[in-house]
Amino acid sequence: MSNSLVAAVADRTLGQVLADRARLTPDAPFIHFGPETVTYADMQNRASRLSAGLSAAGIGRGDRVAIAASNSPEWLVAYFGAARIGAVLVTLNVVYREHEFTYMLGQSGARLLICDEESGGFQFRPFLTDLAPRLPSVERVVFLGASGADSWDALIDGAAPDSDAGDPAVTPTDPAVVLYTSGTTGDPKGATLTHASLLASAAMQAERFHQTSDDVLLGALPFNHVGGLTCAAGSSLVAGGAVALLPRFHPDLVVDAVRRTRLSIFCGVPTMYRMLLAADAFARCDLSATRLCVIGGSNLEPALAEQVVTRFGGPRLANLYGLSETSGACVISPDGDTLEIVTTTIGTPLDGVRARIVDDDRIELSRGTAGELEIRGACVAAGYWDKPAETAATFAGDGWLATGDIATMTDDGHISIVARKKEMYVRGGYNVYPAEVENVLAADPAVAMSAVIGVADPTYGETGYAFVVAAAGVEVDVRALIERCRRELAEYKVPDAVEVVDALPMTPAGKIRKVLLRPSRD
Known part of the structure; x- marks a missing residue:
């Protein structure tokens, strides 16, 4: 592809890339969510209305808007709607509770919170009411699935959609997302992902996987994680493809997605594949459209790899390695890797990414010697939100990111994770x-x-x-x-x-x- 996707999103913002897609392929599906299909034009219109609603609520460039919700089209509307006006989306996991909400909303200084009213039987309205005195920065809470003045519909009510890319003052280097990752001291750190870093990771992944507008990718990973936000939604956006989105992972929901769409790319962690292979209903699914199975999150066991290849009918199998701090994927199995290589390495750096193995003094080691893996490239985040000391310790001034993983590298660039420097x-x-x-x-x-x-x-x-x-x-x-x-x-x-x-x-x-x-x- 000669980095055509990477070049297409270079120096662009999320709002501009979505507007481009809506203009070029307005009727192409972007999100399949159960029986609902959201086209690129639909997403642009909805995101535009949310931008107007946020602006009317006094939210502007640089303000933080938090979201704690299950995967849904509305989640992505919040993502793109905030991005269009330069607001920063703080992504919270819907399973977070008192400790995480209090710290992350306070540390980020979020002014507005978008939240499920109920999730998995947990009622967020009384929970947040009790927590309100400990959330001084939060001026307004908007509930998904609710009615009334504090509902999602009320936020966007009366807002007229437009076809542009949003505030022209927003730049690719502006922060778009603060995504919290726990730290070795116990205090979570908010990785600050920019428009440029998110799009770079998404485009480099799409190039490595040869993603096109014909692909339908399974979106089973949560959007508060780069696995869902960038590896699924972001890569599909830059390629013009679609996401078969699940509110959460469950084998029955995957079976339903397979029956409704011709899924061509499966993406998940080993646990998800194990659960699918054990599900009776999945054993009867037609997987003939599947061309690629992506497994990330931890080492890939050879036995599981064999089972996946057999059940899915011999698709390409790839390992994917990425961090919150790299905005998504940065190392992926290249074309032609054998099953043995995929199960013993995490792949090679994506085009545009550099990797090296260093000692404790950050001196590069010879090939085959174990040391800490460092990454450099356009996908690397801007640092940790309002944590200069932690940023300096992880993000070197020369652009190298310390991953905290101990690894080795072969002469041809394949990387194997040996251990974790951190206790994670x-x-x-x-x-x-x-x-x-x-x-x-x-x-x-x-x-x-x-x-x-x-x-x-x-x-x-x-x-x-x-x-x-x-x-x-x-x-x-x-x-x-x-x-x-x-x-x-x-x-x-x-x-x-x-x-x-x-x-x-x-x-x-x-x-x-x-x-x-x-x-x-x-």
Whole structure:
């Protein structure tokens, strides 16, 4: 393709790229959402109306608008509507709870929050009412699925659509998204993704996968994650293709999407593929249109790779590696990689991306030597929102991003992840940083000390296992401790098991030696 897609979005904003698509292919489908189909012209019109509604509410360039909602066309309307006027979308996971909402909305300074009224049985209206005194920056909450003055319809009521790209003052280097990623200290950091970085990652991925307007990609990953926002919606936008969007992942919803559309690209994490392969209804699906299966989020096991290739009828299988800090994909399996290579490497850097392996002093190491993987390219984020020290530690002044992953690189550029420099583990495709969970556990009066590790799990890849030492003279109520975590953290961060121990192994310097921690039960 000679980087034609990359060139097409260079020096463009999200609003301009959407307006281009709406002008060139207005009737082409962009989003399939159950029985609903949203064309590019539809998305442009809806995003334009939201821009007008936000402007009428006093939201302008640089203001933060947060969203906590399941995948839906409205989610993307919020994304493009905010981008058109230069507002910054703060993406929250709908499963976040008290701790995450309070910190992220406060740290970002979000002025307006768009939120599901209900999700998975959880009622957000009373939750946010109780939380309001701790959210001083939030001036207005808009509920999806509601009626009345605080509804989505009320926000866009009376706003007339236009066909332009929005505020002409918005530039490609302006921030478009703040996406929070947990940190080793327990405080989440908001990766600041620009119009340029989001479009660069999306276009480079689309080039590597040869995406076209004929492709329909499965959108099962949440939009608050770059896997959904960039790898699915963004890459389809720049290629002019469509997304078969799911509100959440479930095998039955995937089966319905397969029956309604001719899915050509599947994209998910290993847990999703395992669940699909185990579903009886999926075994009867016609997958003849599938040309590509993309697996990201963690290492790809050879047995799973064989099963995927067999069940999907021999499509190309590719690994995808990316971070919040790279706005999406930055390393992908190239054309022609064998199954063995796909299961032992994460691929090669995308065209326009440079990668290197460095030591602790950030000196580049020779090929085949393990060190920290660093990435450089137009896809790299602008830093962490309002965190200059953390930004300086991760984003070097010369443009290199420290990924925190220990890797090796072959002479032909294939990269293999060896270990994580950070303590992060991945549960079902979601990154979990133990420090954040440990901070919640340690806040309980019954807990004197805590440590959380990731342990292998056949379904989720890894799950959390917590060790706690009781405070003097106090008995730990494990059930209450887990309930505390559920109240303050997203469900995927809650430890699957808590073990009370007399002591934790320590280093001479007083740090916990997690490498010596072993669960006493399966």
